[in-house]
Amino acid sequence: MNSIATAVSMPETAVQEGTDVDHKIEYPATTVGAPFVDKAKLRMRGIDVFYGDKQAIHNVSLDIGQHEVVAMIGPSGCGKSTFLRCLNRMNDTIEGCRVSGDIQLDGEQINGASVDVVPLRARVGMVFQKPNPFPKTIYENVAYGPRIHGLASRRAELDEIVETSLTRAGLWNEVKDRLDQPGTGLSGGQQQRLCIARAIAVSPEVILMDEPCSALDPIATARIEELISELRENFTIAIVTHSMQQAARVSQRTAYFHLGNLVEVNDTERVFTNPEHALTEAYITGRFG
Template identity: 85%
Template sequence: MHDILEHKSRVSPKVDLPFMAPTHPIAEPGQRPFAADDYQTVGSPFVDKAKFAMRDVNVFYGEKQAVVNVSLDIAENEVIAMIGPSGCGKSTFLRCLNRMNDTIEACRVSGSIQLDGQEIYSSKMDVVPLRARVGMVFQKPNPFPKSIYENVAYGPKIHGLVNRRVDLDEIVETSLRRAGLWDEVKDRLDAPGTSLSGGQQQRLCIARTIAVSPEVILMDEPCSALDPIATAKIEELIAELSENYTIAIVTHSMQQAARVSHRTAYFHLGKLIEVNDTQKVFTTPDHPLTEAYITGRFG
């Protein structure tokens, strides 16, 4: 279904940028900041033991290219934040990691994305177990219009993880505890999931995701619809979850990226501009575009 392009490892970390003068970080209107297919990511996109290894990933929506030649590794148990201005392709890129883009008709992906060395866009890869391994939390809390219990139990049920009701009860309780929601909902597990507040709904969605014991959790702006207090709770939760899970989070809030992530990737117009340790990105970024973005000169 999807062609896997031969892996071209022409991306090397820590290369100076020939394509843009650092004194002129921002492109003039109408002027392209760099040639379309000739750019290199600065920083350290690669790690030794990669959970996810992406090489030369391109994503097209029909004629429009949303992600351009992105190469990036995600290490086990790390939290990687993806930041960048709207429309920079970070959400699209994230949705490639569990093939959620398959549901979009005109979407086409090329390049190589490997999870533990397995090519996920290979025809041999079954998306159902893939999505059980790589869970996803969405921008808007989207609990099913069912009870809180049913929301969490749905994943284990369809994957046949448990046979007995008591085991299911246990999974539901553990998941809700890990999502920090148990104490708030333990007395009303039969209440509809939609009756919770926005922040609780999002934590319910996280509980639903971890109920199937994924290895990786993808979060697509999980706090953009929440108030600061609910956001703080989710961020706390991300920190706790990072002990057991690999987390990739797309966010519009640079403070959030700075607070929760170990590494930060900066995307611009579909290109991965810079990947570095979070602290470095927010203090001494290597690339002028990154600097311009984090200092609020555009975004």
């Protein structure tokens, strides 16, 4: 009796969670558009993510190409951040979170209990939503990664890494005279660029950015976006963003997530001018979000 009641009530819940649009539009069995590329840096196949009993990501498959910026957009709670965190196994740190599926970095499996996350995270760096510099000096913030991974044997080498990383993050000129001051004393935008400098100091191959500009003002945001475009030459970047304009400005391909499903992946221009899926269109035209 009880189980029947649950079974009956389930579709109702699904409807309540969605919006009016859900009634008319069918979910795609597979992602529409072009989720796969030929020379993929990261290859994800059939990713499911569970928080306890609750499934947050449903069977997502996606490729991220070499030296490409892929933007992930979608309404709040659609699972884009969760998906991003699968790519450097940050979900491991969350109690009760389970990730299944195939994730390959340069053809190497990175999802699985036997994979060591320490070298993986050196290859796949991350920048978080809220700037989170360590409560240490600016120098120590950038030098931390090279130090723990043993990248510099001499002080001069470390100094050089710090300088190049800060220069690449466009922060060197602003902080070169106060490297020994706390990183938390910088402005929000500077802190976020410091976090980017910290991430690129270990020369990662991929940088994951989880809404890196959501806590910043428009000027600081513009600087970060500029920086992302520059970084693309050397790094592969996956960025989660709430701002569609930002996605349009910085990315080559855009992936639209909806309620844990990957609905559409296409060239950014295509997504914002002529979306293939009705849900994508509904989102970018602002009918929900």
